[in-house]
Every structure is written in C-alpha cells, then in structure tokens.
Amino acid sequence: MVTGKNYIGNRLSAKGYTTYKTFNPLLNIENQVVFTEATSEEIDEAVLLAAEAFKTFRTVSGLKKADFLNTIADEILALGDKLIQTYCAESGLDEHRCISERTRTIGLLRSFAGLVKEGSWIEASIDTAMPERKPIPKPDLRKMLIPLGPVVVFGASNFPLAYSTAGGDSAAAFAAGCPVIVKSHPMHSGTGELVASAIVAAVKKTGMPNGVFSNLNSSGISVGEQLVKHAAVKAVGFTGSIKGGRALYDMAAKREEPIPVFAEMGSVNPVVLLPSALKNKTEAIAKMYATSITTASGQFCTNPGLLLGVKGKHLSDFIQKLSDVILEIEPSCMLHPHIFEAYEKKKTKAMAQAELQVAAKYEGVVPTNFARQTLTTVCGKTFLRNPTLHQEVFGPYSIIVQCENIKELEAIILNLEGQLTGTIISDTDDELSEYPSIVAALQNRVGRLIFNGVPTGVEVCPSMVHGGPYPASSDSRFTAVGINSIKRWVRPFSYQEWPNQLLPEELKNENPLGLSRVVNNKRTTERI
Structure with a gap:
C-alpha cells in the first residue's frame, strides 16, 4: 500500500504541510x-x-x-x-x-x-x-x-x-x-x-x-x-x-x-561512422540507430545524440535512409510533462541555430506527452564553432555532423566535453586499424568505447564502466x-603496529575469513 x-x-x-501528487503521462492525469x-x-x-x-x-x-x-x-x-x-x-x-x-x-x-x-x-x-x-x-x-x-x-x-x-x-x-x-x-x-x-x-x-x-x-x-x-x-x-x-x-x-x-x-555519446561502413552497411546501420535513438523516447543517458561522418554521397545516402526509417517508428510517451516540455524547449533551441537543417521530423498527430523524433544535420565547421549544438537534448533527437575530412572529425571529438560512451562503426577490423587517432581521441573523451554497436544498453557486470570525463560524471575514476x-563509498585505511587480536577479521594473521590478500607484495589466502 x-x-x-x-x-x-x-x-x-x-x-509537513507541503504535498504533491505524481502524474500519469500516458493518461495525462494526476495519480x-x-x-x-x-x-x-x-x-x-x-x-x-x-x-x-x-x-x-x-x-x-x-x-x-x-x-x-x-x-x-x-x-x-x-x-x-x-x-x-x-x-x-x-x-x-x-x-x-x-x-x-x-x-x-x-x-x-x-x-x-x-x-x-x-x-x-x-x-x-x-x-x-x-x-x-x-x-x-x-x-x-x-x-x-x-x-x-x-x-x-x-x-x-x-x-x-x-x-x-x-x-x-x-x-x-x-x-x-x-x-x-x-x-x-x-x-x-x-x-x-x-x-x-x-x-x-x-x-x-x-x-x-x-x-x-x-x-x-x-x-x-x-x-x-x-x-x-x-x-x-x-x-x-x-x-x-x-x-x-x-x-x-x-x-x-x-x-x-x-x-x-x-x-x-549529461552525455551526447558520439558515434563515428567510418567511410567503408557508410558505403557497405547503410541500411543496417540506419535501422540499428533509428531504434537506438527512439527507444523509450530516447530517455537514456546513453542515447546516441551525435553522429559523425565524412561528407559525401555515402553519408548523404545514410542520412536519407536513417530519416526514412526513423519516421516509420511510432512516437512514444515521455516520462512526465516536465520532461516533454524540456525536450521541446531544448530541441527548439537547437533547431534555431544558424545553418542547422532538419533531416527528419515526425509530423503526425500524437497523444499528449508523446515526443516526435527529430534528426538534424550540420557541417563540421559550424558544429565546431557553436557550443550550443554540443549540448544534450534529452529525448529522441540526434544531430548528424557532416565533416569535410577525418582531420575535422577528429577535431570535433577533441573539442567535445566528456562523454559516457563513444562508438565507432566500421566495415571491418582492418578499417578500424586505419584510424588510430580517432580511437585515441575518443578514448580521451569517454568512459566506454563501443565497436559496431549502439551505446544504449548498459550491461551490469564487473567490466562495465558507466562514467567518463566531466560532465559525463563528476569523477571519471569511478x-x-x-x-x-x-x-x-569507501576510503583506504591503514593500521600501524596494531595488536593482532584487535584488528578487523579481514586483516588478522589467521585470515579467518579466508580472503585473498596481498601479503608482503604476494597475493595469498594463507595465514601469516
């Protein structure tokens, strides 16, 4: 109850006397x-x-x-x-x-x-x-x-x-x-x-x-x-x-x-689309990213809000395909009217920036609090000089940056704020190995680097890092x-010359808990 x-x-x-109610965004009524x-x-x-x-x-x-x-x-x-x-x-x-x-x-x-x-x-x-x-x-x-x-x-x-x-x-x-x-x-x-x-x-x-x-x-x-x-x-x-x-x-x-x-x-989770991948995997990448951008109305901290590629026919074809596929997806309800309003406000601000073009915007009639997915595109030079375009738009929104060349793409990565994730979409492992500077630039900006996947979905396991340089997180070490x-939630603490019988169980000579410990620079479970 x-x-x-x-x-x-x-x-x-x-x-207290201050009261409030929660809200059902799907029915658009207070609970x-x-x-x-x-x-x-x-x-x-x-x-x-x-x-x-x-x-x-x-x-x-x-x-x-x-x-x-x-x-x-x-x-x-x-x-x-x-x-x-x-x-x-x-x-x-x-x-x-x-x-x-x-x-x-x-x-x-x-x-x-x-x-x-x-x-x-x-x-x-x-x-x-x-x-x-x-x-x-x-x-x-x-x-x-x-x-x-x-x-x-x-x-x-x-x-x-x-x-x-x-x-x-x-x-x-x-x-x-x-x-x-x-x-x-x-x-x-x-x-x-x-x-x-x-x-x-x-x-x-x-x-x-x-x-x-x-x-x-x-x-x-x-x-x-x-x-x-x-x-x-x-x-x-x-x-x-x-x-x-x-x-x-x-x-x-x-x-x-x-x-x-x-x-x-915050995080816009940059995605780098390498040339051969754009040439050979256009349809597969478009379908994968249309789903990633729109799932749960894009309300994930790992939503791919920034796609980077080198200007040309293959990137243009990808933009068109992604636009077509994303408009086939039915919009979904956002978590609260306030979140919907914030999405609309930030999206409107982004779309008002000079030289930004709308690639796709869902124009159909939708219920209240349902977010219309939107794709925009801009040239690399404009993106580099306009920090407003770097900001997260929390919702089903993504911007595709058309870079003049790989050097400009790398410059964009180097000028981004810290991010939770970075993704590289490549046709082959060999193609990936041709761009070590891109890999290095992303590694310096993110907490998790993804190959040929989507950033949405955070596996709970010991090898997962969900964090990154500021402002993705306040401390990138964790x-x-x-x-x-x-x-x-812990800090290191040392005992010096402490009586064995008064030490915590974890540090006693007898090792009563059978822990794996480092004793005189050697890992062991043995007693001292």
Missing part, C-alpha cells in the same frame, strides 16, 4: 495518492538515525550484509503486481520495461551480495614488520577499504527502479557498509515508497540497525539541499542533469567539511554501474 508518507528509519512519518514532503525536523531525524546506525552497520559482516541485500531483492519481488502497476502509472513506461528494470535491480542487489559474502573487495594489504631493518626498522602496516558513512542518494527520473530507491547507488552503499537516505524522485514517489517498504522489511527481517535506510519525499529542491548540507552526511549519489549534478557538487564543496558527490550527468561502483 502506498501511503504518501516518508520513511524515517523504519517508521512512517508525515509531519490519486497525496505525498507529504519531508520537513526539516524529519530530515534531521533521518540523518541522525543514519549516523547512529553507521556505528553498528560499518562493522556488520559480509555474510550478514549479503543476507540483507538478498532479502531486499526478495521483498521487492514480493511486491508483485502492485509495484508494476504503480511504476507504469507514474512513468508512462510499459509492463515489459518495468519487469526488465526490476530484474536488473534484483540482479545487482544479488551481485553485491555475492561480492560482500566473498569479501576480497576490501583489498586487504599487509606489510609485516622488519624490526631488524637498517637504518630504520619497518613497522607492521595493514590496509583495507572502510565505509565513508551515511550516503544520500537522489532517485533518477528515467529509471524508477534501477537508478533509484534500491538501485545501483543504494545497493553499492549498503554493500560498502554505509547507511542510505534516499531523496525520492517526485515523478515516481509511489514506486519509491513501495521499494522503500521492501527495504524496511529487509532491515527488520535481517536485524539491521534502525536508520540504516530512510526514504524522504520532496517536490522541489529544498529537501535535497538540506541533506547535502547536513554535517552527518558523508557522500552523495546523483543521476540526472548537468545543472542539477553541478549544483549539488558545488554545494558539497562549500561545506565546512567538503564531501564527494558522485554524479552521472563507475556508477557494476560491483566496482562500491569503491565510491
């Missing part, structure tokens, strides 16, 4: 449940509960954290049809997408459970003492990763499950040993509350400390600002716009004790997807 209240730890609360925004008192209570819970949760064993994470997954599944119905009513997305996203969320929770159960992720490193070393004795030093403290997670608009309440940021923080306070996204607060109820049920069933999780409603920016500024909060996770992520980053940096903000923000994302 959705109550519209906040979870302050394990307790439902609604002390019925009234949500109450968290008050300053409730925010403070949630954060202080988290700080108190951290004292215990930081020392919970990997086995018990694994049980907690697996139980969250079980409880989400147990929500059944109610979760699916609420998700669809608040997003305009269909049941298939909900089930797919739920499967992904449960999968990542279980993958983190496996990680913390095995335990080697803490990167235990031991250098034993050498008291006889001359001229200075060497002390005993032991290092491991430890959790930062309470983490604030901002739910994402475009993924009500996988990047929200129990999504990647929260799952990784729990795995690290950090309590989580979620600032629920106002567009899908009902979905968020249901998932929050599953987490609270798991907290109770597995004996985790009260306050290890809270879920706060918010219709505006006030709740988020108060959370980021709160002295007991030690890190922030955010998925959304450059404007929003940068505001949080700046806010956190101005605190008396600055804290890290791990923000995944990924927001996969088990390695846990490293955002």
